[in-house]
Structure formats: structure tokens, C-alpha cells
Amino acid sequence: MSEMTDTAAHPIARLLADHGPVPFDAAALRELAASLAPATVVGLGESTRFSHEIAAIQDQLFRELVSEHGFRVLALQDSADVAARLDAYVRAAEHAPATAEEALATAWRPNRTAQTAAVLDWIRDFNRRNETDRIRVIAVKPFQATTADYDAVLDAMRAATHDPAAFEASPADLGTRVTEVTGRDLVPGPATGPSEPESRDTPAGSGAATGLRAPAGSGVPTGLGDPPEGAEAAGPAATEGQDTSSGWPAIAASSAADRMTRIAALFEVIRTAHVTDEHVQRARGMYSGAPFAELARGAAALLDGLPISGDIRERMALIVRYHETSVAGRGSFAGEAEVWAGAIIEDHARHGQRIVYWDGIAHVSAAPFTLGMSGDQVAQPTIGSVLRERFGAGYASVAIGFDHGDLGVVVVPPAAGDFLDHELSLADALVHWVDLRPEPVRAALRVPAKMRVIAGVYDPARDESAYMTVDSLSDSFDALVHVRSVSAVDWLA
Structure with a gap:
């Protein structure tokens, strides 16, 4: 941690040097999942949808929350008609798609990966073994045109x-x-x-x-x-x-x-x-x-x-x-926060089951954010902020980010020095996590933070502007998971 101590001019860097981070191994995975288990809804946010490692961490946390803590719903950013196909597949319903790849054929492009297919296959196998306690797949968007x-x-x-x-x-x-x-x-x-x-x-x-x-x-x-x-x-x-x-x-x-x-x-x-x-x-x-x-x-x-x-x-x-x-x-990346969050809230009210919500970090953040590239510096509401208002501490949010890597279609350089991702990359562990909930960490990290985001319009020449800003890091996220270097997801044919 000596490098982080040397860069302790930033309050986040000082606190990270004093309180962690902790290597994200199998024990840490179990510890983080157990700490999230009391929540009604857990948002697992990704800073890019193009990383194999980030998708794997979402998958591992989801499986742990299901297997050990009773979560039974996976909510995705997609439309209701797509979710109906995915849910039919994982339930092995009559006339359901024969394979996960076929089920994902009409899904939103970022969801059409081998990693998502593997999650669906795991859910289908879980449901086969637990016919009276099955996992469901839902979407946050209403029915959309195809x-x-x-x-x-x-x-x-x-x-x-x-x-x-x-x-x-x-x-x-x-x-x-x-x-x-x-x-x-x-x-x-x-x-x-x-x-x-x-x-x-x-x-x-x-x-x-x-x-x-x-x-x-x-x-x-x-x-x-x-x-x-x-x-x-x-x-x-x-x-x-x-x-x-x-x-x-x-x-x-x-x-x-x-x-x-x-x-x-x-x-x-x-x-x-x-x-x-x-x-x-x-x-x-x-x-x-x-x-x-x-x-x-x-x-x-x-x-x-x-x-x-x-x-x-x-x-x-x-x-x-x-x-x-x-x-x-x-004209906005913020999405329809009330509508998308409403799908999760309504599903919980109807079924009473706990939900894991996969999406980008700007969506799962429990507080509003601004985007570096948008040109509009007005803080945008998030699905997570609506869920936090509805469920209070019953909504937990995790940000999974990275510093640099080859995403297959673009190579992302190391994060700029004023990014949170840069501070996190200075830790000894290649993959680690930070719990933002204990005091005095939560109080001390109620400070602004710039967080890397890599989207479909990302341009490496403008990497320094590819970020989102939150006014309070610890009010926006309950935990951070950081991967120093990432590689590409496997896209379905």
C-alpha cells in the first residue's frame, strides 16, 4: 500500500490507504455477499459492459446471493418481451427457446454475450433442481418495438x-x-x-x-x-x-x-x-x-x-x-428512472422476492450523478436513487470498475489521475474491494468522485472525459470492487 500512501493528497486515497482495500478472493466474495444479504434489492453496477472480468464478478455475486441468501429474481436492462423469453428459457417452459443463445437473440446487444448465456444456463439448472423455489428473470423496461x-x-x-x-x-x-x-x-x-x-x-x-x-x-x-x-x-x-x-x-x-x-x-x-x-x-x-x-x-x-x-x-x-x-x-443517458425502478418495485410488491439488479453504475447509483461527456452538468436521477427512496437501507448498491485494458474493440488507457479508478489501481491487489459502509469511512467519503465509464461511444482520444461524477461517493455506493486490468467479453454470434 506504499504507493497509495505516497499519493495521499486526495482524501479518498488517504482513506483507502488506512482502511483497505481487501483482495477480492473467494472469502471476500462470500463476505461481500453476506453483507449485502439483508437488502431487498441489490444493484450490481458495471463501469463498462464490455469487460469479461466485470461480468464475471457480477455473475459470482449473483450466484452467491441466490445460493446462500435466498435472492430469487434477476432484473436486467432490457424490454419486457425479451425478459419473457429469458424467463421462459430458465423455467424450461413449453415452447421456450431451446438454448440460452436463442433466448438472447432479440436481447439488447450488450446482453448478448457468452457470459450472460452462462448465467441463464446456471439459473435453468438451479430451477430444475428447485422446482418449488425458482429464480425469475425480469426487465426494467416496458415492452418495446422489435x-x-x-x-x-x-x-x-x-x-x-x-x-x-x-x-x-x-x-x-x-x-x-x-x-x-x-x-x-x-x-x-x-x-x-x-x-x-x-x-x-x-x-x-x-x-x-x-x-x-x-x-x-x-x-x-x-x-x-x-x-x-x-x-x-x-x-x-x-x-x-x-x-x-x-x-x-x-x-x-x-x-x-x-x-x-x-x-x-x-x-x-x-x-x-x-x-x-x-x-x-x-x-x-x-x-x-x-x-x-x-x-x-x-x-x-x-x-x-x-x-x-x-x-x-x-x-x-x-x-x-x-x-x-x-x-x-x-437527449439524455439517464433513462426513465421512475419507470425502470417502478418495474422492480412492482415486482417485489407482487411477489415479495428479493431482487438482484444488473446495470451500469450510473443506473444503480443510490444518488444522482452527472456525466463527463454529456455537456449537461445537471445531476440526473437514477434507478438506484428511486429504489433508495423506496426501500431505504433495503437497497444496496455496488460499483464494479477498472483502470485499463483491452476490450477487444478498443484499448482503454490507464485512468486519469483525478479518477477514483486511478486511486484504486494503486493498491497491491489486482482485484479488490472496499466497504464504504463502516464509520468513519462513510462519513469521510461523503465527498465527490469521478468514476470511469466506458460506453458504446467511447473514444480513447477523449478518455479523460469518459466519466461520471457523484457528489457523495458513500451515499451513492455501499461497496466498490476494482479490477486493475480487464479483457473483452465473449460476444455471441
């Missing part, structure tokens, strides 16, 4: 034109069609650049636009979705001052065949968000046109007056909501 909803709308439009062959998407003239429909140019990025794992993530027949990739040599993750940690939610600003509603009623007056052509052109653009989030596309120069939410509303307007069923209109409404509530649509 690519199947776009296809259903187009099929209904084909039926309305009485021409089953009407309009087959052709990316070659996509830009022209979108300009005609929206009055704005589609500006795709170069058709080169990092392809791992994005190239494996485009469903066959999805209609995803081609040539919408990060610039060559950018060295940034693509196609990984994006947790709301540490980046710029570019999007609405790109069209500031534009009228986002004018023109659609006039377009809706055209023929059914023309409307279908226009809707298909719009869908060709906005459905790419199911492969690479809109804000990631914008931040990487992959797309700079009209907001996807505006295009989705335009497509919905084109259905007016057509003999379309209520089911199809509901699917279209899901598509609109998907884009309006995305990071780009909201």
Missing part, C-alpha cells in the same frame, strides 16, 4: 396496396428516397471501419441500411448498443430549430402505394437503431439526418386513413415510442 414490428407494418401496407410484391427495399437509392420523404439529407458514414461485433448483429432480412458504420480507424465499439454511461447524447441538437411535425399530413394524402414506399424508406433508416443505437451512430458520424423519432412519427402519420388493423397501429405506436424514449430521443 424488427418484427416494422415487418408487420410493411406487410399490412402491402395488403393495403393489393400488391404483395410492392416495394422491396433497395439501399442503393435510400438517400434519395429519405430526402424526398423528410426534406433532409441522409448522410451515411464510410462503409468501412470496425466490424466486430456489429457485422454479426444484423439480422438476415432486417432491412438495415448498409454503409452506416464508424469511420475507418476510429477504434471505437460499434453495434454494441450503449449503456447510459459517459458519452454525448448527440441527436436532437443536430436538428435544433427544425419543425419536427410539419409536412406529414400533406404526405399522408398520397396514394397507399406511395405511402408504403415512403414508410419503407423511413423504416430502412430508423430500424438500424436496433443494431447500433441512434446516439452512437451520430457520435461516430454514421448518421446526421433528421431525428429517428421524427421519422417514426412521420411513418405513423402515413398510416392515417388506411384500412389498417388496431394491432398494426399498436405496433406502429411501439416503434414511435422506441425512438422517442431512446437516448437520442430523450
